[in-house]
Amino acid sequence: MKTINDFNFENKKALIRVDFNVPLNDQFEVTDTTRIEAAKSTIIKVLEDRGAAVLMSHLGRPKGVEEKYSLKHIVEKVSEIIGVQVKFVDDCIGDKVAESIANLEDGEVLLLENLRFYGEEKAGDVDFAEQLSQWGDVYVNDAFGTAHRAHASTTIVAQFFPESKCFGNLLAKEIESIDKVLNNSEKPVLAVLGGAKVSSKITVIENILDKVDHLIVGGGMTYTFIKAQGGKVGDSICEDDKMDLALEILAKAKEKNVKVHIPVDVIAADAFDNNANTQIVDVNEIPDGWQGLDAGPKSVENFDAVVNQCKTILWNGPLGVFEMETFSKGTIALGNSIDKATQNGAFSLVGGGDSVAAVKQFGFAEKVSYVSTGGGAMLETLEGKTLPGINAILN
Ligand code: AMP
Numbered sequence: 001m002k003t004i005n006d007f008n009f010e011n012k013k014a015l016i017r018v019d020f021n022v023p024l025n026d027q028f029e030v031t032d033t034t035r036i037e038a039a040k041s042t043i044i045k046v047l048e049d050r051g052a053a054v055l056m057s058h059l060g061r062p063k064g065v066e067e068k069y070s071l072k073h074i075v076e077k078v079s080e081i082i083g084v085q086v087k088f089v090d091d092c093i094g095d096k097v098a099e100s101i102a103n104l105e106d107g108e109v110l111l112l113e114n115l116r117f118y119g120e121e122k123a124g125d126v127d128f129a130e131q132l133s134q135w136g137d138v139y140v141n142d143a144f145g146t147a148h149r150a151h152a153s154t155t156i157v158a159q160f161f162p163e164s165k166c167f168g169n170l171l172a173k174e175i176e177s178i179d180k181v182l183n184n185s186e187k188p189v190l191a192v193l194g195g196a197k198v199s200s201k202i203t204v205i206e207n208i209l210d211k212v213d214h215l216i217v218g219g220g221m222t223y224t225f226i227k228a229q230g231g232k233v234g235d236s237i238c239e240d241d242k243m244d245l246a247l248e249i250l251a252k253a254k255e256k257n258v259k260v261h262i263p264v265d266v267i268a269a270d271a272f273d274n275n276a277n278t279q280i281v282d283v284n285e286i287p288d289g290w291q292g293l294d295a296g297p298k299s300v301e302n303f304d305a306v307v308n309q310c311k312t313i314l315w316n317g318p319l320g321v322f323e324m325e326t327f328s329k330g331t332i333a334l335g336n337s338i339d340k341a342t343q344n345g346a347f348s349l350v351g352g353g354d355s356v357a358a359v360k361q362f363g364f365a366e367k368v369s370y371v372s373t374g375g376g377a378m379l380e381t382l383e384g385k386t387l388p389g390i391n392a393i394l395n
Contacts (some may be wrong), residue, residue, distance in 0.1 A: 070090070
């Protein structure tokens with residue numbers, strides 16, 4: 001696996017695909033800088049080698065050129081974080097960019113305009129990728145968030161750098177962390193899968209059964225598993241058409257000797273509302289008119305015991321509707337258990353979908369071993385897919 005540390009960028013231009021798809025408020029201010037900070041060490045390495053960095057990214061989902069999606073809005077924030085005044089050019093291909101590149105000196109950083117102003121980016125257009133390829137001597141992919149897309153800048157462009165392409169620090173770290181969980185893991189291995197629906201996690205569960213010793217199924221998925229086994233789930237979220245699948249998963253898990261842990265009690269509410277009336281009930285006995293919105297105290301205790309006997313922990317998805325304080329306690333307790341296990345030497349990885357939001361909201365980001373930056377990319381990796389952006393560098 002080639003990384004930027006295998007290259008010396010002196011007098012060279014690194015064409016770096018970063019993921020600066022950051023959230024902006026109405027004043028076009030960056031409201032979460034995580035992704036910019038995550039790319040910092042790669043950019044700094046190039047500058048310290050006395051090379052120049054050409055940064056390319058997408059922002060949002062523009063339909064053609066739309067000013068509100070211009071990357072010019074983030075130039076000052078990127079400059080502040082990198083510690084260098086970043087130059088900007090309001091295009092990503094063409095003469096204007098060629099001129100900016102010609103004027104770019106070692107130690108400088110140039111940010112190109114939003115790649116998705118061109119439909120060719122998402123189409124994976126080869127000519128467009130070739131035009132992008134002119135802007136660097138070495139292609140560096142550091143955008144895990146888009147590594148599952150075969151877009152021009154994430155995958156296709158790599159073919160124009162047969163000998164001089166590599167992973168940036170962030171992407172290398174993502175690959176290493178996933179490998180530590182899925183392939184080179186210390187046993188026992190635990191996956192905690194929460195979130196809303198079985199249907200969005202089913203492929204992950206199926207793939208992960210070959211990799212783990214314990215599986216905690218929580219969140220809204222609980223109720224499909226419970227009803228499938230004959231429990232009463234009241235008005236809880238439940239996918240009736242996935243009940244057979246839930247039973248199949250349980251059978252497969254047994255066959256593979258994977259211990260499945262499902263909540264035994266839940267916080268049930270009489271409405272999907274933070275101020276609803278609540279009661280703690282047996283997961284199999286949820287009254288009609290009530291819905292399970294969080295794991296109950298006994299479940300939390302059970303999960304704590306499981307977490308603390310494991311050496312590798314993957315966490316994807318909350319145990320309840322964590323956005324509402326009343327139903328956030330199960331997720332917080334799980335975070336505390338994983339924190340403790342991590343302090344005792346376990347490797348813990350959080351990622352995929354919206355998991356990261358929960359982890360950040362409750363301050364667990366610094367307490368787990370690694371928080372993945374890619375929602376969809378992480379989910380696809382957990383599903384066992386090889387990501388095109390990663391393949392393009394490896395092959
Ligand atoms: P996901 O993106 O699949 O990880 O799902 C995250 C969402 O699942 C969060 O927005 C939670 O509010 C939601 N969720 C978790 N538990 C439940 C539940 N028991 N009922 C309804 N939604 C839930």
